[in-house]
Amino acid sequence: AQSVTQPDIHITVSEGASLELRCNYSYGATPYLFWYVQSPGQGLQLLLKYFSGDTLVQGIKGFEAEFKRSQSSFNLRKPSVHWSDAAEYFCAVGLSYGQNFVFGPGTRLSVLP
Amino acid sequence: GAVVSQHPSRVICKSGTSVKIECRSLDFQATTMFWYRQFPKQSLMLMATSNEGSKATYEQGVEKDKFLINHASLTLSTLTVTSAHPEDSSFYICSARERGGNSPLHFGNGTRLTVT
Numbered sequence: 001a002q003s004v005t006q007p008d009i010h011i012t013v014s015e016g017a018s019l020e021l022r023c024n025y026s027y028g029a030t031p032y033l034f035w036y037v038q039s040p041g042q043g044l045q046l047l048l049k050y051f052s053g054d055t056l057v058q059g060i061k062g063f064e065a066e067f068k069r070s071q072s073s074f075n076l077r078k079p080s081v082h083w084s085d086a087a088e089y090f091c092a093v094g095l096s097y098g099q100n101f102v103f104g105p106g107t108r109l110s111v112l113p
Numbered sequence: 114g115a116v117v118s119q120h121p122s123r124v125i126c127k128s129g130t131s132v133k134i135e136c137r138s139l140d141f142q143a144t145t146m147f148w149y150r151q152f153p154k155q156s157l158m159l160m161a162t163s164n165e166g167s168k169a170t171y172e173q174g175v176e177k178d179k180f181l182i183n184h185a186s187l188t189l190s191t192l193t194v195t196s197a198h199p200e201d202s203s204f205y206i207c208s209a210r211e212r213g214g215n216s217p218l219h220f221g222n223g224t225r226l227t228v229t
Contacts, residue, residue, distance in 0.1 A: 036220075044157075044206065044220040090156060105156045 002027045004093055004104035012110040013081050021076040021107050023091030031093040033074040035065055038106075039087045047089075050074065061085070086111045116140060117209050119221030126197055127229055134192045134224045136207030142187040143209035147218075148180075151204040160205075163190045187212075197228040 003026045013019055025031065032051050036044040048059025055067040065076045074091060091104040116139040126132050136146055145164050149157040161182050163169040169182035179201075181193040190209070194201050206223040 044208075103156045 002031070002093060002102050004091055004102050006089075006091055006104040006107045008107045009105070010108045010110065012112060014112045015083050016080050019076075019078045019081045019085070019109070021089050021091075021109070023074045023076065023104055025072050025074065025091075025093045027072075027093060030069065033065075033067060034092040034094070035059065035063070035074070035076045036090045036092060037061075037087045038090065044090065047076070081109075081111055083111045083113065085109060117143075117207065117219045117221040119207055119224055121224060122222060123225045123227075125227045125229060128198055129196055131193055131195045132197055132226060134194075134205055134207075134226075136190045136192070136209065136221055138188045138209045138211075138219070141209075141211045141219075143190075144187065144212050145210045146184055146190040147208045147210075148182060148190075148192050149206045149208070151206065151223075157206065160192075194226065197226070199228045202226055202228045 005024045007022050032049065034049045035047040037047050038044050047063050048057050048065055050057045050067045057065050063076055063078050065074055067074050076089065086109055088106045088108050090106045093102050118137045118139050120135045124132055145162060147162055148160045150160050151157050159172050160175045160180060161169045161171045163182045163184040165184045165187050171177045179195055181195060182190065184190040190207065192205060204223050204225050206221055208218045208220045210218050
């Protein structure tokens with residue numbers, strides 16, 4: 001069965017520092033890959049997605065993610081973190097765009113001033 | 114862009130009562146809606162998939178008689194938590210998929226349910 005792992009439960013970075021959130025998946029084929037962000041008490045917001053093509057994907061709020069097939073990974077990166085980026089980040093995989101997803105457990109990001 | 118409205122955002126109810134949560138697609142028709150539950154500090158767990166005009170498909174371990182889902186129209190799905198208990202307290206989120214083969218999922222802002 002498909003699964004998604006996010007090895008880091010909680011990450012703390014200083015404002016202005018770079019960020020990388022890890023995501024690994026187990027799937028029978030190359031799935032559609034997504035990163036979502038959830039602010040406290042809020043719903044999910046789509047940051048970016050990968051279906052095919054260029055393995056480096058640009059998203060909103062300055063985020064990017066790189067799909068590495070050989071590592072079954074889809075890590076999220078941001079070169080310079082802002083205090084407003086403090087939230088919970090979920091990696092998700094699906095069979096197709098709009099297919100219900102398997103979510104990772106999430107990584108909580110704290111940002112130090 | 115496409116918006117999913119979820120109402121109420123917060124609700125407090127007493128044990129034994131029922132609570133209805135609405136999920137509306139405001140500017141698109143949603144053939145499929147999904148209901149998730151989030152326990153504190155955990156990821157989202159899919160509860161059920163709701164298709165317009167047909168019965169919902171529940172995930173293993175989700176009690177269909179306790180969590181009633183109705184998808185009566187292409188813009189509205191409801192989740193009713195029946196005979197609520199404190200352990201039902203949680204954050205519930207819906208998502209809706211637009212019609213079309215390559216359509217995105219849109220998420221509501223969630224409902225915080227507290228059962229006292």
